[in-house]
Amino acid sequence: MSSAVLFVIVAALLFGIGVYGLIIAGHLLRKLFAINIMGNAIFILMVAASGPLDGKPDALPQALVLTGIVIAVSATAFALALMVRLYQLTGQASLHNNEGGDD
Amino acid sequence: MNLAVDSLIGLGLVALAWQAISGRSLFRGIVMFVVFGLTMALAWARMGAPDLALAEAAIGAGVTGALMLVALRRLVQLHPDQPAEPKRARSRLALPIALLAASLVAVIGLGAVSVDREPGRAGVAVMDNLAETGLSNPITGVLLVFRNLDTLLEVAVLLAAFLAALAVFRDQEQAPAPPRGDLPLVGALLAIIVPLTILVSVHLLLAGSHEPGGAFQAGAVLAAGGVLLILAGRLQPASGMPLATALPLVLGLLVFSVIGLAMMLTGAPLLALPGLWAVYLIEAAMMISIALTLVLLFAGASGLRRERP
Amino acid sequence: MTEAALAGLVFLPLLGACLLLLVPRQWRTALVLLVVVPLPVLLLPITAVVWQQQAVQMAVAGHALPLGIVWRVDALSLLLLWLNAFLLVFVGLQALTRFPPATPAGLRFWPLWLLLAAGIHALLLSADLFNLYVTLELVTLAGIGLIATSNRPAALQAAMRYLLLALMASLLYLLGVGLIYAEIGTLDLYEAGNLLEPGLLPATAMVLMITGLLVKAAIFPLHAWLPAAHGNAPGPVSALLSAIVVKVSIYIVWRLWFWTAEGWPMPALELFLGLLGAGAILYGSALALVQKRLKMVIAYSTVAQLGYLMLIFPLASLLAWQAAGFHLVSHGLAKAALFVAAGNILASLGTDRLRRLAGLDQRLPLDVFTLALASVSLMGLPPSGGFIGKWLFLQAAWEQGAWGWMALIALGGLLAAAYLFRILALTCFHPRSHGHSSRLREPPSRASLAGLLLALAAIGLGFASAPILTMLASAWPGVIAP
Numbered sequence: 001m002s003s004a005v006l007f008v009i010v011a012a013l014l015f016g017i018g019v020y021g022l023i024i025a026g027h028l029l030r031k032l033f034a035i036n037i038m039g040n041a042i043f044i045l046m047v048a049a050s051g052p053l054d055g056k057p058d059a060l061p062q063a064l065v066l067t068g069i070v071i072a073v074s075a076t077a078f079a080l081a082l083m084v085r086l087y088q089l090t091g092q093a094s095l096h097n098n099e100g101g102d103d
Numbered sequence: 104m105n106l107a108v109d110s111l112i113g114l115g116l117v118a119l120a121w122q123a124i125s126g127r128s129l130f131r132g133i134v135m136f137v138v139f140g141l142t143m144a145l146a147w148a149r150m151g152a153p154d155l156a157l158a159e160a161a162i163g164a165g166v167t168g169a170l171m172l173v174a175l176r177r178l179v180q181l182h183p184d185q186p187a188e189p190k191r192a193r194s195r196l197a198l199p200i201a202l203l204a205a206s207l208v209a210v211i212g213l214g215a216v217s218v219d220r221e222p223g224r225a226g227v228a229v230m231d232n233l234a235e236t237g238l239s240n241p242i243t244g245v246l247l248v249f250r251n252l253d254t255l256l257e258v259a260v261l262l263a264a265f266l267a268a269l270a271v272f273r274d275q276e277q278a279p280a281p282p283r284g285d286l287p288l289v290g291a292l293l294a295i296i297v298p299l300t301i302l303v304s305v306h307l308l309l310a311g312s313h314e315p316g317g318a319f320q321a322g323a324v325l326a327a328g329g330v331l332l333i334l335a336g337r338l339q340p341a342s343g344m345p346l347a348t349a350l351p352l353v354l355g356l357l358v359f360s361v362i363g364l365a366m367m368l369t370g371a372p373l374l375a376l377p378g379l380w381a382v383y384l385i386e387a388a389m390m391i392s393i394a395l396t397l398v399l400l401f402a403g404a405s406g407l408r409r410e411r412p
Numbered sequence: 413m414t415e416a417a418l419a420g421l422v423f424l425p426l427l428g429a430c431l432l433l434l435v436p437r438q439w440r441t442a443l444v445l446l447v448v449v450p451l452p453v454l455l456l457p458i459t460a461v462v463w464q465q466q467a468v469q470m471a472v473a474g475h476a477l478p479l480g481i482v483w484r485v486d487a488l489s490l491l492l493l494w495l496n497a498f499l500l501v502f503v504g505l506q507a508l509t510r511f512p513p514a515t516p517a518g519l520r521f522w523p524l525w526l527l528l529a530a531g532i533h534a535l536l537l538s539a540d541l542f543n544l545y546v547t548l549e550l551v552t553l554a555g556i557g558l559i560a561t562s563n564r565p566a567a568l569q570a571a572m573r574y575l576l577l578a579l580m581a582s583l584l585y586l587l588g589v590g591l592i593y594a595e596i597g598t599l600d601l602y603e604a605g606n607l608l609e610p611g612l613l614p615a616t617a618m619v620l621m622i623t624g625l626l627v628k629a630a631i632f633p634l635h636a637w638l639p640a641a642h643g644n645a646p647g648p649v650s651a652l653l654s655a656i657v658v659k660v661s662i663y664i665v666w667r668l669w670f671w672t673a674e675g676w677p678m679p680a681l682e683l684f685l686g687l688l689g690a691g692a693i694l695y696g697s698a699l700a701l702v703q704k705r706l707k708m709v710i711a712y713s714t715v716a717q718l719g720y721l722m723l724i725f726p727l728a729s730l731l732a733w734q735a736a737g738f739h740l741v742s743h744g745l746a747k748a749a750l751f752v753a754a755g756n757i758l759a760s761l762g763t764d765r766l767r768r769l770a771g772l773d774q775r776l777p778l779d780v781f782t783l784a785l786a787s788v789s790l791m792g793l794p795p796s797g798g799f800i801g802k803w804l805f806l807q808a809a810w811e812q813g814a815w816g817w818m819a820l821i822a823l824g825g826l827l828a829a830a831y832l833f834r835i836l837a838l839t840c841f842h843p844r845s846h847g848h849s850s851r852l853r854e855p856p857s858r859a860s861l862a863g864l865l866l867a868l869a870a871i872g873l874g875f876a877s878a879p880i881l882t883m884l885a886s887a888w889p890g891v892i893a894p
Contacts, residue, residue: 002106003105003106003109003149003150004216005213005216005217006106006109006110006113007109007113007146007150008209008212008213008215008216009113009209009212009213010113010116010117010146011208011212012205012206012208012209012212013117013120013205014116014117014120015204015205015208016201016202016204016205016206016208017117017120017121017124017201017205018120018124019200019201019204019205020124020197020198020200020201021123021124021125022576022580023192023194023196023197023200023201024124024191024192024193024194024197025124025191025192026188026189026190026191026192027129027188027189028572029129029132029133029171029174029175030124030129030132030188031576032171033123033124033132033136034124035576035579035580035583036136036163036167037120037123037124037136037139038580038583039579039583040139040143040163041208042583042586042587042590043155044146044150045208045211045212045215045587045590046586046587046589046590046593047150047152047155048150048212048215048216049212049215049216049590049591049593049594050220050223050226050590050593050594050597051219051220051221051222051223051594052151052222056151057150057151057152058222058223058226059226059229059230059241059242059244059245060223060225060226060229060245060593061223061226061590061593061594062152062154062155062242063241063242063245063246063250063253064253064542064589064590064593065152065155066154066155066158066242066246066317066319067246067253067254067257067542067546068586069155069158069159069162069163069319070158070162070257070260070261070319071257071260071546071549071582072163072167072579073162073163073166073167073170074260074261074263074264074265074549074553075264075549075553075575075579076167076170076171077170077264077265077268077397077400078264078265078267078268078553078556078557078575079572079575079576079579080170080171080174080268081174081267081268081271081272081400081403082268082271082560082568082571082572082575083174083178083572084174084177084178084181084271084403085271085272085273085560085563085568086565086568086569086572087177087178087181087182088181089565089568090565090569091182091185092189093178093189094189095569095572095573095576096569211587211591211613211616211620214612214613214616215591215594215613218613220594220595221597222597223593223594223597223598224478224596224597224598225478225479225593225597225598225599226597227597228478228479229479232475232479248473248475249473249475249479249480250473250480250481250542250543251473252472252473252481252534252543253481253542253543253546256531256534256543256546256547256550257546259426259429259527259530259531259550260546260549260550260553262429262430262523262527263524263527263528263531263550263553263554263557264553264557266520266523266524266527266554266557267524267553267554267556267557267558267560268557269520270520270521270524270557270560270561270563271560271563271568273563344433346434349433349434350434352433353430353433353434356426356427356430357427357430360423360426360427360430363423364419364423367415367416367419371474372415372470372471372472372473372474373415373418373419373470373472373473374472374473375473375474376473
């Protein structure tokens, strides 16, 4: 077994944990952990999937992942702000079904 | 031997991820998440991607962790007596779905790595054209020269996320309370650490051209200095956005766009940078914008004011 | 000239968003106008070139493929660019009254609005799979940020749900992009179309990307986030989200399907995507019939109308292509008009509960008239733009003897008529005039005018169909109908 295969298996497990966490998590913070863990799994796959170049991993997917990391942190930052505000207004930091909303 | 180290890292990642998801308290979950991020950095280093290792440590673990901690603190401040975490959903489907997802990803991933591939054509093109740019770090080459539109739009994404967060903050957040009565050592410590973060970030910025580093990692380190100043009460969240805040906030986008557009006047293609100096200039401007954005996100405010100790 | 115009489409709103944070308060309105008004003008030279040469292409930063990112505009992207420019101008007219740029609310709103515009433009120009991911994130985050400016719990809750789902969707898309790059070493979607051979890994990548995009496009049964998000957002935001933001995800699906995966034998998947569309039309319409709030009816109507855009997959002919493209634009205009009018009604009554709308035609005649006009187009009554779209769909199905799809399209039109007549009956023909609350703030006439102009454009589109259909035909990649 090569290291690439190992990390792919790790990525698969991380993705599974992320999905599980997303489903069972009550608190939004936990859901954000889960999504970020899933993101990392995808990032590993992106780098592992493309073949190496002169013995080193291809630079292009690495650059893409770097962009992905920054976007993930941006989205997480906004989600955290949203969570705090929701908690301030409703006293809850979880999602509920009231789609019609108030008026 | 190498496989043993990698297995250990992999095992650690899985265990930490599981702890973050299912650990007892939210605080513990954040700690686990941060350690997970640092372990990810190790994994990237093992996979031969030191740029990603740096980014993961600084941004994935550091910045995300700090933002999560400050968010949790705000939650506790808002309703100190309320139990912090609602009950978990009990779903019989959760485990099967998660297992299914994991095995699907495993099949896809193993299918992808099991084939011996030609090196990626674009990746080869990056190496072939790197010398022309004067850079020797191919990742910086991709981000700032070959595919710099991605980077420009990514900075716009960060700005959008910040403005969106600002729209919900509405300057009503409680400011992180400054510690009462300055500890005697804090001043001296800050006097050492803050210049150090500036030094490290400038180094990361300049290093980005030939070794791991770049504007994002540098911005994250610089932001750490700002966060320290906030924690020590030297910088206080303020409402309103004075020009002195707004200008550095959008400086990266402005400098990048203006240079990229100005090139069109000379007949060059859009965003074709005129030389290495332009790369450095843009990276420096982006670093400032990124750092300020992150600090403001941490402060939960649209502006900052200085507080004399 | 065209290159400068293409750059302007992205950089004008991008720089505008930055400058809004810098300039003194009293200049902000002028700055917004300075950014939005020239956008249609920028489209003129691009349109001229596309009209003559079918497409215009430029390598951003001057790097040839596979190294760099390429912008490519054909009639399809051009059509969406025009739709977006139209929406930005007219919905913007309402937004100017709701969020005056000089106020703090305006400062929260306009930079995000302009970033959203820049994101949509960058997305429509881009021919690069990863660049599309970045632009999608820009569109998503700016769009959700705009929902959150409402600051009501229901809107924030909807924004949160939307955000979480959108993030997951992006990850699926990103994994697909990674796999495509691993397979052929390029990220350009047209080049990928030439290099990719049908196979297990490319097919997996395609399924991952399309699934992610269908979540973002709220295609049944992945639509659950949409009604609350669009129904609770501020008026102008709902209009833009429903009229274009969900559509750009479908646009990428079309690109992937008809260009990158061109000619792959996937009959089962074609049928499956078509059935999702059928589900969307029936389920969305049925739920639109039972909603209690005006904006929720309109939001569920979006779920239903998006279903038509999926019928292109099983029908896959030139006629169906023209139908789908035309429907996209006419629905965009009509839906924007409905949301603008509904936003005005909500702002003046303080509620949009349907039972409170009785006899509204006498009190807000212009907005109710807008509702009626836009409904005509949405139901597909001649001579509106909506009619042309649905008529072409019927023809496309007839041509192939696809009776099932014909029945569905007809039924969809009837259901749309049912839920829209329900609103009109309540507002115009309600015998009792109870529910009059004394509190009524007249909406600013500019805001009502904005809705009216959009509704008129939705109707008028029916008279301008010839050039649009000709241009759309030029962008059809020419997949042979089964």
